[in-house]
Amino acid sequence: MKIVVTGSLGNISKPLTKILTANTHQVVVISSSTDRREDIEKTGATAAIGSIDDVLFLNATFQGADAVYLMIPPNFKEFNSLGYYKRIAENYRKAIQNSGVEQIVFLSSWGAHLDLGTGTILGSHHAEFILNELDAVHKTYIRPVSFYYNLLNYIEMIKNTGIIGSNFKRDDKIAWVHPEDIAQAVSEELMVRAEESTRIRYVASDEKTAAETAHILGQAIDRPDLDWVPFSDADVEKSLKERGLPEKFAQDLVAINASISSGRMGEDYEKNKPELGNIKLEQYAREFAKAFHQQ
Template sequence: MKITISGSLGNIGKPLLKKLVASGHEVTVISSSSDRSEAIEALGGKSAIGSVSDAIFLEKAFTDADAVYVMTPPNMGGSNILANMTEAGNAFANAIKKSGVKRVVMLSSIGADLPNGTGPIAGLYNIEKIYETLENTSITFLRAGFFFTNFYHDVPMIKGAGIIGANYPASTVIPYVHPEDIAATVAEELEKTGSGINVRYIVSDVRTPGDAAKVLGEAIGKPELPWVEFTDEQSLNGMAQAGLPEEIAGLYTEMGTGLRSGAIAGDFLKNKTAVYGKIKLEDFAKEFVSNF
């Protein structure tokens, strides 16, 4: 198959490219950086350098592809984040339509069933709705759990203050996922034919932040590492002090409130969807300690 994937050689794109090439597919990788071309080609792919907001570029990258994998970066600029995400979604949709691609796998998120109250995830809700208007295209919305790798953002807090936390309690039930499991599922979905619009959740483990603090703490030699629930104001101020633009900090704070209320994980938990991922929290802890 001829397959085009977005996301460059990120946490998902790199293992995905390796899996697809190993399966004998001809893979084009979209990247915004020309510096990535050599690495993409070294892994057996072909590079397409351009912006995911450029529908003309995307149409060219999608032309003749049997299937495409699309993902929209969550932080598109320091302001107008949701509008920028939605604009990129429109560019992808127009390119899919004009290029005639018949099979699309879109990386979405838990909580993308909700129009608001979910922070940056609301942009994915908008994009799902745009894709639903595409005709004669088989689409899978791959709604991923909360990335295990997001815990790397907490390393400075752990090292500096000896705590880990966010604006939701230790008892919050959260579906987590590892990028490797996402890559494996994307590869599987791209090879399907299918029809219409389908939603598939990809989750590696369902745990609580309290579990994460305990397991990660033990892995790094801090068995008493506490999970601290911050107020929304503390969360917002902390991210601002860390240098995040105000709008991004506000969106992440709102995402925390959505996790705290249970709204973001609600659809997944309500439907008792299967946990397909193989990499559990304890497995990720070994990776975490090597990068701590």
């Protein structure tokens, strides 16, 4: 199969590319950086250097592909995150339609079933809606839960205050996922076309309460008393803005956490719960500890 991968050699796209090339597929990796060309070629893939804002480039790159993995990379220069998601999703829709690709796998998010109150995840909701216009295309929407590596954002707090916390309650259950488990799920969907024209697949690696998460991370960094401290939405937003985050981004992060805490984010996930992946929080905690001690 010829498979096009967006996302350059990011946290998901890199292990995905390695899986696909190891299975002898012809893989083309899109990157906006010429500096990535050599690293991409080392994986056994072909580099396509260009912008996902360029529909003509996407048209040409998608030509002859059996399947395409689509993701919308974070872009913190885009203040209007919802407009950015809609624009890139529309670019993908046009290029898929123009090139005749018959199968796509799109990296969405849990909470994409909701049409408000989910911060930046609302972009995934609208992206799925736009891609649904591709009637003749087999579509799989991968909906991962909270990424383990988001926990790295708490390193500064732990070092400065000796606690970890946000607008989660201690007993809130959080579903976590490792990028390698996502890559595995994406590869499976790309290599075998689903019978249904539109398929939704949730991906998770582990489920822990906020307090359990703090305890496991604490054990890994030799701080066994590390505890999860809940804060109000207002306090978290204030703290984020004091650290220099623009108000809109701070509000979006607070909305995401509040939606997880209330259970809204995970309501459809709970109805369609997947088999958990291989990389548990205890294993990821070793990665966290390495990053913690390097900072």
